[in-house]
Amino acid sequence: MQVIVKSNYDDVSSEAYKLIVKIVEANPNAILGLATGSSPIGLYNNMIDGYKKGMSYKEIRTVNLDEYIGLGKNDSQSYITFMKENLFSHIDINLDNVNLPNGLCKNQEEECQRYTALLATMQQDIQILGIGSNGHIGFNEPGTAIDSTTNIVKLKESTRLDNQRFFSSLADVPTHAITMGIKNIMMAKSILVVATGKNKAEAVYKMIKGPVSIDCPASILQLHNNCTVIIDTDAASKL
Ligand code: F6R
Numbered sequence: 037m038q039v040i041v042k043s044n045y046d047d048v049s050s051e052a053y054k055l056i057v058k059i060v061e062a063n064p065n066a067i068l069g070l071a072t073g074s075s076p077i078g079l080y081n082n083m084i085d086g087y088k089k090g091m092s093y094k095e096i097r098t099v100n101l102d103e104y105i106g107l108g109k110n111d112s113q114s115y116i117t118f119m120k121e122n123l124f125s126h127i128d129i130n131l132d133n134v135n136l137p138n139g140l141c142k143n144q145e146e147e148c149q150r151y152t153a154l155l156a157t158m159q160q161d162i163q164i165l166g167i168g169s170n171g172h173i174g175f176n177e178p179g180t181a182i183d184s185t186t187n188i189v190k191l192k193e194s195t196r197l198d199n200q201r202f203f204s205s206l207a208d209v210p211t212h213a214i215t216m217g218i219k220n221i222m223m224a225k226s227i228l229v230v231a232t233g234k235n236k237a238e239a240v241y242k243m244i245k246g247p248v249s250i251d252c253p254a255s256i257l258q259l260h261n262n263c264t265v266i267i268d269t270d271a272a273s274k275l
């Protein structure tokens with residue numbers, strides 16, 4: 037694990053962007069694994085600025101980590117909507133090349149199989165991750181099997197409370213999500229974790245210094261041979 041500590045969110049975002057530039061410049065057809073949430077928004081803003089300055093994302097392909105069960109493209113809080121609002125609508129990406137699990141699927145088991153099969157054909161050149169305050173990656177909560185593939189997750193109360201800020205009330209936060217499994221994440225050629233803020237300090241500590249344990253899913257990343265963690269001083273405060 038390579039750990040880079042920057043002084044604030046903006047510096048974390050521009051440092052993370054350098055990795056993306058390197059990958060897209062080396063391979064315009066690169067496969068980017070994307071995340072939602074607050075952590076990567078600054079990175080996505082850098083990607084949008086890069087596009088305005090001439091960088092092209094026309095040929096890249098993307099796979100997102102997860103989606104809420106019950107939400108889809110017409111819902112303001114779905115992850116497909118998030119990705120459009122925070123990245124896809126602002127760059128020259130071909131929307132035929134973006135992939136997310138379908139939160140509105142009729143048959144959840146089939147959808148998990150479809151997404152895992154898709155991922156088997158789309159090894160991420162880089163997988164971007166945030167980290168939950170409980171150490172989750174994607175929506176793989178503590179206790180998830182290390183060899184999990186795409187699966188349906190009952191969200192922990194702590195995760196629903198963390199994400200309540202995006203909804204009008206806790207009752208509106210979905211109870212379940214569909215997420216890439218830990219195995220699907222670990223298959224990526226490289227992994228980039230971005231985290232900022234004091235509320236991530238404990239999880240960041242366990243990810244980097246803790247035992248590799250499914251009690252903190254992010255600690256499994258210690259076993260990946262090309263994982264970069266970019267954090268601010270607050271998130272690094274327990275290291
Ligand atoms: C998002 C995801 C989650 C978030 C994590 C951190 O697609 O899978 O694991 O990365 O919950 O969220 P933020 O960045 O909002 O603190």
